Amino acid sequence: MGRLGASDLLVLVDIQNDFCPGGALAVTDGDAVVPLANDLAHRFHAAGGGVVLTQDWHPAGHSSFADSHPGASPFQTIRLDYGDQTLWPTHCVQGTRGAEFHPGLDVPMAALILRKGFRSGVDSYSAFFENDRRTPTGLTGYCGDRGFTRLFFAGLATDYCVAYSAEDAAREGFASVLLSGASRAIDLNGSLAAALVRLQAAGVTMVDAI
Ligand code: VGL
Numbered sequence: 001m002g003r004l005g006a007s008d009l010l011v012l013v014d015i016q017n018d019f020c021p022g023g024a025l026a027v028t029d030g031d032a033v034v035p036l037a038n039d040l041a042h043r044f045h046a047a048g049g050g051v052v053l054t055q056d057w058h059p060a061g062h063s064s065f066a067d068s069h070p071g072a073s074p075f076q077t078i079r080l081d082y083g084d085q086t087l088w089p090t091h092c093v094q095g096t097r098g099a100e101f102h103p104g105l106d107v108p109m110a111a112l113i114l115r116k117g118f119r120s121g122v123d124s125y126s127a128f129f130e131n132d133r134r135t136p137t138g139l140t141g142y143c144g145d146r147g148f149t150r151l152f153f154a155g156l157a158t159d160y161c162v163a164y165s166a167e168d169a170a171r172e173g174f175a176s177v178l179l180s181g182a183s184r185a186i187d188l189n190g191s192l193a194a195a196l197v198r199l200q201a202a203g204v205t206m207v208d209a210i
C-alpha cells in the first residue's frame with residue numbers, strides 16, 4: 001500500500017447519530033467504527049495527509065423519506081424522475097441530534113465537512129455526485145486543488161454512502177481504497193454483495209485495515 005503522505009486523503013463517511021445504534025436508520029454495530037475512524041484520522045494527519053468528513057444532511061420532507069410518499073414504507077424502492085430510489089426512515093434531518101456526528105468522533109483536524117442530500121428532490125449517497133449521477137458536490141475539485149491523489153474511505157454505510165463514494169472516486173481518476181474494517185453495512189436485500197461487485201469492477205481496492 002505504501003506509506004501515508006501529503007497526497008493521501010481520508011474521507012470519513014456519515015458517522016452520525018442516526019446511523020448508530022438508537023438512531024433512526026441504525027446500522028448494526030455502526031458505532032464500532034468511531035474509535036477506528038479516530039485512529040485513522042490522527043494517523044493521516046500525522047503523516048501530512050488530509051481528513052474530510054461527510055454529513056448526510058436532509059431537509060424535512062426529503063424525497064428519500066418514506067414519510068414523504070403517502071402509502072409508502074421504508075426500504076421500498078420507488079421511481080423518482082432521476083431513477084430508482086430506495087425509501088428510508090426519516091433520518092439526518094438538518095439541525096437535529098440525529099444529524100450530528102457521533103459524540104465520540106474526535107477529529108478536530110478535519111479540514112472540510114462536506115454535506116450532501118440537502119436538495120429536497122435528490123438523494124446523494126456519493127460524496128462526489130448526487131443520485132441523479134450528474135450533480136457534482138465539488139469534492140473532485142477540492143481534491144484536485146489540494147493535491148490529493150489517493151483517497152481512503154471508511155464509515156457508514158459500507159454498501160451505500162461509503163461504496164458509492166469509493167466507486168465515484170475511482171471513476172474520477174483517484175486511487176481509491178475502501179477500509180472495510182472501519183465501515184459497517186446496512187445490507188438491505190443483498191446490497192452489500194452487490195456493492196462489492198461494483199467496487200471491484202470500478203477498480204476500488206478493498207482492505208480490512210491499514
Ligand atoms: C445512507 C441511506 C440513506 C448512508 C444515507 O450514509 O449510507 N444510507 N442515507
Ligand code: ZN
Pocket residue numbers: 056057058064088091092117
Ligand atoms: Zn440519507
